[in-house]
Structure formats: C-alpha cells, structure tokens
Amino acid sequence: MAYNMDRKTFFKVFAVLLANTGITPAFAANLNVENNASLKISEGPYLLSMDGGKVCVVFMTNKRAVASVEVFSPDDKNFSQNKIFFDSSPTGRKHIGTLHAVWLENLAAGNTYSYKIEVKEVLEYWETYKGAKYGATKFGDILKCDTYPNGSNPLIFKTPSDKNPEMSFIVINDIHQTPKTVQQLLQPKNLSNADFILLNGDMVNTFQNEELIFKGFMRAVSDAAHGNIPIFYARGNHECRGKYSEAFLDYFPTKTGKPYYAFMRAGTFFLVLDMGEDKPDSSAECGGITDFDSYQKEESNWLEKIVASKEFKTAKRRIAISHIPPFELGESPYNRAIGNRFRKILDKANLNLMICAHWHERFVVKSGERFPKSKLDIKVKYPIIINGKKDALKVKIDDSSLSFAFINEKGGYTEWVDLNKLK
Structure with missing residues (x-):
C-alpha cells in the first residue's frame, strides 16, 4: 500500500525516527525549523577559537538558510574593503541548515574588526523538488545583522596583539x-x-x-x-x-x-x-x-x-x-x-x-x-x-x-x- 505524505509531515516523521535511532549528525539539528515565523538568528552569534589570524563565528537560525559573514577593518589594509566569508561544507557547497559556523581568516594581530551576518532562507533547491530547472533555488527571507540580536551591541572584536x-x-x-x-x-x-x-x-x-x-x-x-x-x-x-x-x-x-x-x-x-x-x-x-x-x-x-x-x-x-x-x-x-x-x-x-x-x-x-x-x-x-x-x-x-x-x-x-x- 502506498502512502502520500507532504514535505512538512515527512520531516516531522523523519525527525522522530532519527531521534529514536540515536543518530545525531549536524543535519538532525537542521530539522528544528519554525516554518511560520520570520527568519531570525535564534542563538548567538558567539566567537570561538580565536588564534593565529582565525576565528569562528557560530550562530543558529530558526529556518534552513545559507549564511555568510562580511568583515571590515579600518586598521587592516586587507580588510579596508569588506570581505565575505561563507558557511561552507567540506564538499565545496554552501551549507544549508540552521546551525552555522563561519571561519574568518587572514586577520592581522592587534586590529579591531566589525562584522555583519547575512542569512538567506532556502525554501527549495533544484535537487529537492519535482520539475525544477537545473540549478534553480527558491530563496525566502533575507536577514542582515550587525548588532547582537538581544541588544544594541555592535558586532565587533579585536584580535590579540603580539606586542x-x-x-x-x-x-x-x-x-x-x-x-x-x-x-x-x-x-x-x-x-x-x-x-x-x-x-x-x-x-x-x-x-x-x-x-x-x-x-x-x-x-x-x-x-x-x-x-x-x-x-x-x-x-x-x-x-x-x-x-x-x-x-x-x-x-x-x-x-x-x-x-x-x-x-x-x-x-x-x-x-x-x-x-x-x-x-x-x-x-x-x-x-x-x-x-x-x-x-x-x-x-x-x-x-x-x-x-x-x-x-x-x-x-x-x-x-x-x-x-x-x-x-x-x-x-x-x-x-x-x-x-x-x-x-x-x-x-x-x-x-x-x-x-x-x-x-x-x-x-x-x-x-x-x-x-x-x-x-x-x-x-x-x-x-x-x-x-x-x-x-x-x-x-x-x-x-x-x-x-x-x-x-x-x-x-x-x-x-x-x-x-x-x-x-
């Protein structure tokens, strides 16, 4: 007997089955979406592992999205024009999900950097829906954020100085x-x-x-x-x-x-x-x-x-x-x-x-x-x-x-x- 199941119901059932198996890859976290809410940063951002000219910006969104971080610094000539870093998978594709980790690289010591997060909701991409044009992606809301979500603090950090x-x-x-x-x-x-x-x-x-x-x-x-x-x-x-x-x-x-x-x-x-x-x-x-x-x-x-x-x-x-x-x-x-x-x-x-x-x-x-x-x-x-x-x-x-x-x-x-x- 065949059963017809819409996409939303499928993911709910799949999430339950996945939880019961104990399998918890990052994809499992990506099932926790708020379909009827506006796109937002639901957790973070927080800065991790700052060392050697690198730092990781981690945050969560309430919907599946692609994410990037735009960085600027008046102190660093390499960042006098904004640079964009993407949340990318090891396979070369941009990560689509709710948990995002964006590594910022080539930062100079002792400089102040401002950063802005941009997330773009992904509704469907061509591999997932019938009749899609090759390479077509359906995007939803776009959110840009340069202050911490729970207040007015600007998103700024300073790298440690060697001196x-x-x-x-x-x-x-x-x-x-x-x-x-x-x-x-x-x-x-x-x-x-x-x-x-x-x-x-x-x-x-x-x-x-x-x-x-x-x-x-x-x-x-x-x-x-x-x-x-x-x-x-x-x-x-x-x-x-x-x-x-x-x-x-x-x-x-x-x-x-x-x-x-x-x-x-x-x-x-x-x-x-x-x-x-x-x-x-x-x-x-x-x-x-x-x-x-x-x-x-x-x-x-x-x-x-x-x-x-x-x-x-x-x-x-x-x-x-x-x-x-x-x-x-x-x-x-x-x-x-x-x-x-x-x-x-x-x-x-x-x-x-x-x-x-x-x-x-x-x-x-x-x-x-x-x-x-x-x-x-x-x-x-x-x-x-x-x-x-x-x-x-x-x-x-x-x-x-x-x-x-x-x-x-x-x-x-x-x-x-x-x-x-x-x-």
Whole structure:
C-alpha cells in the first residue's frame, strides 16, 4: 500500500525516527525549523577559537538558510574593503541548515574588526523538488545583522596583539545546565577587561539535545559575550555523554578539528587538553560505545609533539587547561594509566600553571605539594588551580607576573594571589 505524505509531515516523521535511532549528525539539528515565523538568528552569534589570524563565528537560525559573514577593518589594509566569508561544507557547497559556523581568516594581530551576518532562507533547491530547472533555488527571507540580536551591541572584536604582554581571562566550569549560575558569574563587572572566556567542561549533565545545549548554558554564555568576547572550550567528561556528544565540534569548532588544541595569547602558550570520560571504556556507564583508550593515545602523541615544538619551548609562559586533573581518574588501574600517560609528558613540559575543574570545589596546589584527594603519593611539579562549581576564576597576566582571584555568585572577589607565591 502506498502512502502520500507532504514535505512538512515527512520531516516531522523523519525527525522522530532519527531521534529514536540515536543518530545525531549536524543535519538532525537542521530539522528544528519554525516554518511560520520570520527568519531570525535564534542563538548567538558567539566567537570561538580565536588564534593565529582565525576565528569562528557560530550562530543558529530558526529556518534552513545559507549564511555568510562580511568583515571590515579600518586598521587592516586587507580588510579596508569588506570581505565575505561563507558557511561552507567540506564538499565545496554552501551549507544549508540552521546551525552555522563561519571561519574568518587572514586577520592581522592587534586590529579591531566589525562584522555583519547575512542569512538567506532556502525554501527549495533544484535537487529537492519535482520539475525544477537545473540549478534553480527558491530563496525566502533575507536577514542582515550587525548588532547582537538581544541588544544594541555592535558586532565587533579585536584580535590579540603580539606586542601586548597584558591579558586577562575568566574561567567557569561544572555548571551542569544551570544558566542562572552562568549569568551570575559572567556579569559585566566580572568580564571587565577580559580578553576571553574559558569554559572548562561539564557545562551540561549530558549532551543530549540542541535545546539543552543552549537553554542549559550556552545562551547565557553567548549573551554575556554578546558577539564581542572570544570563547574557548575544554570538553569535560559530561560532554562525552548523550545523543549529541558526537556533534560537539559542530557547535564548538576548533582549529585542530579535535576537542584538544593549543593557542597563543600575550606570549603565553595554552594547551587545552581533553581527558574524555572519567570511567573506563569497559564500564557499564560507557555502554560499549566508547574507545577513549585509542583516542587518548592519539592525543598524547599530539601533546608530545606540541611540547617539543620551538613555539612551546620559547613561550614566555606555558599554561595547561584540563577539566579532569591528570592525577587520578577514577578508581580503576585503566584510568590511572591514562593520568600517568599525560602526566609523564606534562611533568617535563616546564609548565607555569595548570587549570582544572571536575571536583566541584576549589583547590590551589603549590608546586612540590602532594596532590589532594589522590590515593597516589604524587607531588606536583607545577602550580595547579582547581576552580569550583559556583566560582569563576579570573586570571591576570602582564609582562612580569600572573595573578588570580576567585569570584562567587554574588560577585564577591577573594584576594588576588601572585603565582610566584605558589612556587
């Protein structure tokens, strides 16, 4: 028996079937459209992974569309006339969907850039409707946006200068989908003079669906950054769980195409590590669908090459970021082996500081001290700051010093501590 089904009904049925399979490519997110609403930017934009003359602009639309970002800078002769960058797929076609990630490239250091987003709704394109002329596309609404959607802030960013030795940044972690905490910790006075925001993992309980990603934390983060302040993300163990865990990099792209990567800022080399799950692949929680053992071997090989590089060795400072401290990952010998694998490399890397999370309470461990809570008798070889669940960590760096303070949900600061006192 044959059934006739209109396009709208087909996509609704297909979305249900797709959800039940657990398959979550970026295309699945593209089914979340508002057919009867006006075209709008529904989430973001937010800036990710700004480094080496590149930054990624990520945003969502409520309808399937093609997207571009137009960039201008009076400071950069290469951008004195507007340049346009497209949200393109790896196959050479412009991406048609609701989730958009546009990489801006060839940006000069220390310059200010303004950007404008343009999205064009795609109603039909020639492959999808009967009787279409070859190459014909049916477009709908067009939207241009040069201010952050929830306010009047112009879409502007500044690239870091190679010559400026000063910077500050703010770290939050273990939010576990409590957006109110994000709003409290990232209030404007805490973001004053912040060069970037670092999300150090476990921002959700599970990476289960798109709505949870934005309602749980990212909408609040994006609104705080209002399209101006760059964001870096270190994946936690809870981001490794849920139907959308495989789509993590669709929402949070990196230069390496992996959740681990590195970047430079104000003469400081940052290592962003990914310890993956805090349970072995054989555990019931992992359900037989993970292979973090192979993944972390690959990451440790990458890490060895990075710490051996001239850029890393000659940096003024070296800071490692990891959601889970690499000292004791759970109770199993397997997880301890993972910690040992990374620690052997990091112990020889001449780190100035490591910033971690995961424990939901804050600790400061001086170089030479025994690592707290660990059943292993290990003395750390570099200072470690573990930020709490309801704290923000603010770090300031200048030519001769690094200092930090914790900020609570009410905006209260602890005393600033000089890193030299932790040696």
